Amino acid sequence: MxxxxxxxxxxxxxxxxxxxxxxxxxxxxxxxxxxxxxxxxxxxxxxxxxxxxxxxxxxxxxxxxxxxxxxxxxxxxxxxxxxxxxxxxxxxxxxxxxxxxxxxxxxxxxxxxxxxxxxxxxxxxxxxxxxxxxxxxxxxxxxxxxxxxxxxxxxxxxxxxxxxxxxxxxxxxxxxxxxxxxxxxxxxxxxxxxxxxxxxxxxxxxxxxxxxxxxxxxxxQKYSNGRRFQFEAMWTKREECKDIIKEIKKKRESLSSLVLRDKDGSLSSEINMLRKEINDLSDSEEIMWHQRSRVQWLGLGDQNTKYFHSRALDRKKRNAINSIMDDNGNWHESMEGIAEVAVSYLKNLYTTSYPSRISNVLDSIPTKVTAAMNQFLIQEFTKEEIEAALKQIHPTKAPGPDDDSLLFCKANRQECQNLIEILQLYEVASGQKINADKSSVFFNANTPDDRRSEVLNMMGTMQDT
CATH class of the missing domain: 3.60.10.10 (Endonuclease/exonuclease/phosphatase)
Structure with a gap:
């Protein structure tokens, strides 16, 4: 009951x-x-x-x-x-x-x-x-x-x-x-x-x-287990929050104890102060879960709900690597094996493959940066520029690369073939493989169905969105 x-x-x-x-x-x-x-x-x-x-x-x-x-x-x-x-x-x-x-x-x-x-x-x-x-x-x-x-x-x-x-x-x-x-x-x-x-x-x-x-x-009562120490956005509001969950629990117990002892109102000021401290700590905990959930479209006022917790925990599960396959098709499950494969992959990724047709790509790109512009770009950063760049970053998000590109062409066989050749040239020159499963084809609403089928057949596994 x-x-x-x-x-x-x-x-x-x-x-x-x-x-x-x-x-x-x-x-x-x-x-x-x-x-x-x-x-x-x-x-x-x-x-x-x-x-x-x-x-x-x-x-x-x-x-x-x-x-x-x-x-x-x-x-x-x-x-x-x-x-x-x-x-x-x-x-x-x-x-x-x-x-x-x-x-x-x-x-x-x-x-x-x-x-x-x-x-x-x-x-x-x-x-x-x-x-x-x-x-x-x-x-x-x-x-x-x-x-x-x-x-x-x-x-x-x-x-x-x-x-x-x-x-x-x-x-x-x-x-x-x-x-x-x-x-x-x-x-x-x-x-x-x-x-x-x-x-x-x-x-x-x-x-x-x-x-x-x-x-x-x-x-x-059930309380969350302690989490490993790492920087959280809430520490910009309150610095001594390493054990915030335990602190909230401790203060709640103190609040109950004070209320039990307060028979004549002599502890009223201390009780009201403790209530405020608990509320402030709870606000800090909420900001922490908001940062971990990475849900920017929800305001901080939506509070510490099951949704925030599930988003943060789901993200932790998605980011966890339990096993990894190396270039030879072998799976590694130990922490040392996973780390070794990851380091090897990144070394290969950032080592030149000496592409044979890179000059063809570079020659096709019109020069837009003049010598004066280039001189401006390679000069030392100023303090004001760094400050302006930092203020443009979301306060609780880590900046990451944006590798999405949009390519436009007419929905016909000739232009579709030109697009395929461009993508193939990019793969050869950059050493990177286009992921067709993550690529999509967008058609104008007026494109006939037979034309769509023809283009999709040429583009392989790319899907019509």
Whole structure:
């Protein structure tokens, strides 16, 4: 049993989405209930995708407030029974035993004069109820009494909690700091009997004034293994980031410890400072994964998602050489053998083959560079030129050669034959082989099909794009 409930009060910021994603990765909940998302449906759909929980129901905001979402993994069967601005009600089927239980993510009406309507709604949902996660604004005593009466009517029991005594903080400092327990998990006796070892954990995070509720019978965290030291773009923002993952973990543990000890607000300033440090470190980690993923068309604000991690790891796999074939057709799998073949290949590549017809190629190239221009090109680089060139390079990409060329000709047999001779002459003169499998032929839309077939037959394995 693994479920997560969080009254986040706004998932519009990239940092908020990243923290939610990290919670899902860390605790692996099968079902997640979010309240006060303050997001429209299309934006919440994007958040759902980033969490990796692709199934779910979204209740969008009305105006600028509210917003609910219940997300679940493909491993469980969930049937939604009903929903409104204040709740999402569903039935969950446990695949191993076919045990069915009901979950209602419930958010109390923030308007005090309508609180009685909220408790009546809660009572109407009580039939065969399983578990309820709730949240809302601070209440007067008479409102608390109404809540307790509704809970008694529904025959629900408080599951208790581990961690801090409260689930909300106003984020103020000193005497102005306030803690309240606004969010809780409740269940029926039958549900508690089935899930005997379940505990509720109050999880302190750096970006929200509400603590998340983790309902689980198996506590444990997974953190990434240390990576070998190499320069990353994030170090231009923060230099002491060699062990950034471990540092984030350590500071999160310190944050939880401080919150547990802060009974009177005396540690509030230290807690707020630590929250900021964690957020800054997480931003640095995100920049690192962005650099490794080499996805420039995604902005840094898209955060540390599964997509970024998979892109970086996929690139690592593509760049890894497990075996290599030498010029004699023999395969080498050892590190020494692979290195020897690679060095031999590069030596041959950059050693002249004394091409016999290079002069034919050079004579066909018209002279465009005058003696004055050549003198300008071979002079020493200036500091200003080097600085200008460096600023033109993408900040997190390594520059590489561009070896693509476009050749134009008419789609007929004669010009196609001329093009083939040019390519053959290039191969002889340069010692390099044209890769036909990576070359393509583009035709004008008005080129007849029979003409296309004729050209393609002459060009061999080149394909029509």
């Amino acid at each position: 693994n479920a997560l409930g969080w009254n986040y009060r706004g998932l519009g910021q990239p940092q908020s989405v990243r923290v939610l994603r990290e919670l899902v990765q860390r605790w692996k909940p099968k079902i997640v209930f979010l309240s006060e998302t303050k997001l429209k449906k299309n934006r919440m759909e994007k958040v759902k995708f980033k969490t990796g929980l692709l199934n779910g129901l979204i209740v969008p905001i009305v105006g600028r407030s509210g917003g609910l979402a219940m997300l679940w993994s493909r491993e469980i069967k969930v049937e939604v029974q009903g929903y409104s601005r204040n709740f999402i009600d569903a039935v969950v089927t446990v695949s191993e035993s076919e045990f069915k239980w009901r979950i209602t993510g419930f958010y109390g009406n923030s308007e005090t004069h309508r609180r009685k309507e909220t408790w009546n709604l809660l009572k109407s949902l009580s039939q065969n109820q399983g578990e309820i996660g709730g949240g809302g604004a601070p209440r007067a005593q008479r409102q608390i009494d109404g809540f307790r009466e509704a809970i008694h009517h529904c025959k629900l029991k408080n599951l208790g909690y581990c961690g801090p005594d409260f689930t909300w903080c106003n984020m103020q400092e000193g005497d102005r700091r306030a803690y309240l327990r606004l969010d809780r998990a409740l269940a029926t006796p039958d549900w508690i009997e089935y899930y005997k070892d379940v505990k509720v954990h109050h999880l302190v995070e750096s970006t929200s004034d509400h603590y998340a509720l983790l309902i689980t019978n198996a506590i444990g």
